Amino acid sequence: xxxxxxVRFPGSNCDFxxxxxxxxxxxxxxxxxxxxxxxxxxxxxxxxGGFSYGDYLRCGAIARFSPxxxxxxxxxxxxxxxxxxxxxxxILCEAHLLPGxxxxxxxxxxxxxxxxxxxxxTDTAFTCDYEPExxxxxxxxxxxxxxxxxxxxxxxxxxxxxxxxxxxxATERSPFQPNPNGSANHIAGICxxxxxVVGIMPHPxxxxxxxxxxxxxSAFFTSLVTxxxxxxxxxx
Amino acid sequence: MTYRVHVRVMPRDGLxxxxxxxxxxxxxxxxxxxxxxxxIGRAIELxxxxxxxxxxxxxxxxxxxxxxxxxxxxxxxxxxxxD
Numbered sequence: 001x002x003x004x005x006x007v008r009f010p011g012s013n014c015d016f017x018x019x020x021x022x023x024x025x026x027x028x029x030x031x032x033x034x035x036x037x038x039x040x041x042x043x044x045x046x047x048x049g050g051f052s053y054g055d056y057l058r059c060g061a062i063a064r065f066s067p068x069x070x071x072x073x074x075x076x077x078x079x080x081x082x083x084x085x086x087x088x089x090x091i092l093c094e095a096h097l098l099p100g101x102x103x104x105x106x107x108x109x110x111x112x113x114x115x116x117x118x119x120x121x122t123d124t125a126f127t128c129d130y131e132p133e134x135x136x137x138x139x140x141x142x143x144x145x146x147x148x149x150x151x152x153x154x155x156x157x158x159x160x161x162x163x164x165x166x167x168x169x170a171t172e173r174s175p176f177q178p179n180p181n182g183s184a185n186h187i188a189g190i191c192x193x194x195x196x197v198v199g200i201m202p203h204p205x206x207x208x209x210x211x212x213x214x215x216x217x218s219a220f221f222t223s224l225v226t227x228x229x230x231x232x233x234x235x236x
Numbered sequence: 237m238t239y240r241v242h243v244r245v246m247p248r249d250g251l252x253x254x255x256x257x258x259x260x261x262x263x264x265x266x267x268x269x270x271x272x273x274x275x276i277g278r279a280i281e282l283x284x285x286x287x288x289x290x291x292x293x294x295x296x297x298x299x300x301x302x303x304x305x306x307x308x309x310x311x312x313x314x315x316x317x318x319d
Contacts, residue, residue, distance in 0.1 A: 057303070057304070058306055061303060061306070062303075065303070094306070099308075100308065101306055101308045101309045103247075103251070103252075103309060104254055104255065105254070106252060106254050107254070108254050108255065108258055146252075148251060148308075148309060149308070150308070182252065182254075
């Protein structure tokens with residue numbers, strides 16, 4: 001079973017949900033404090049949601065300089081899987097492990113509601129258990145989720161198929177706005193060029209337990225077990 | 237020597253600035269219809285200990301590039317004054 005490090009920053013608040021979701025699929029999940037300098041042999045690193053350092057200056061701007069982030073960087077550059085959820089996504093962008101940035105929602109309000117997304121990339125360590133083009137309903141809860149990037153970067157993300165999740169309308173006649181924050185190209189999540197670092201605004205850990213009503217997010221966690229078994233079997 | 241550094245961080249031109257838009261609408265609703273092009277940024281002031289003004293500016297620029305501004309979405313202006 002994979003060892004999953006959930007990094008806690010001052011102000012993280014989705015840390016327990018994330019830990020539970022990882023434990024729920026049998027992973028050996030544990031917390032790592034932002035001041036730590038050791039990932040304790042993690043196979044997978046997850047940066048959970050929340051408001052690290054109170055979102056001071058810019059979301060994720062201060063957290064990215066936490067001591068543990070050097071280890072996360074090393075893990076990522078060595079090809080290790082890293083998932084950033086919400087504030088974790090913002091931290092990964094600030095750390096330049098993912099391109100672009102997440103700015104104040106176009107509507108200026110904090111958006112907390114379920115959204116529909118389509119899984120466009122199913123060969124990552126976090127999405128391999130999804131069927132291609134799966135549509136999911138996942139909660140979002142953020143004030144700064146509007147993904148922006150230079151036009152060249154956006155073109156590259158699209159050309160290389162690096163959009164992992166995209167906001168969609170539930171049905172063609174859905175009355176709901178599919179894009180809750182004004183993200184460029186309706187982007188809800190992306191990955192790096194190697195596909196091992198993934199950042200998403202929706203919260204799969206809040207949709208991974210039948211008791212919570214939604215279960216569409218659970219395959220993010222079963223995927224990390226599946227991909228770990230696959231890489232162990234192939235001797236990597 | 238200590239220098240007082242004034243940093244002005246602004247959203248990059250062309251990027252949607254919803255706060256600026258909201259304030260522009262509010263100004264217009266208050267009868268200030270002559271106001272336009274509102275953009276909202278951030279002002280940061282700090283003391284920098286340095287041997288010279290140039291050194292203070294170089295260090296402050298490093299601080300902006302590293303932390304104070306996001307090079308992807310923001311531009312900044314610096315002013316250095318002797319304390």
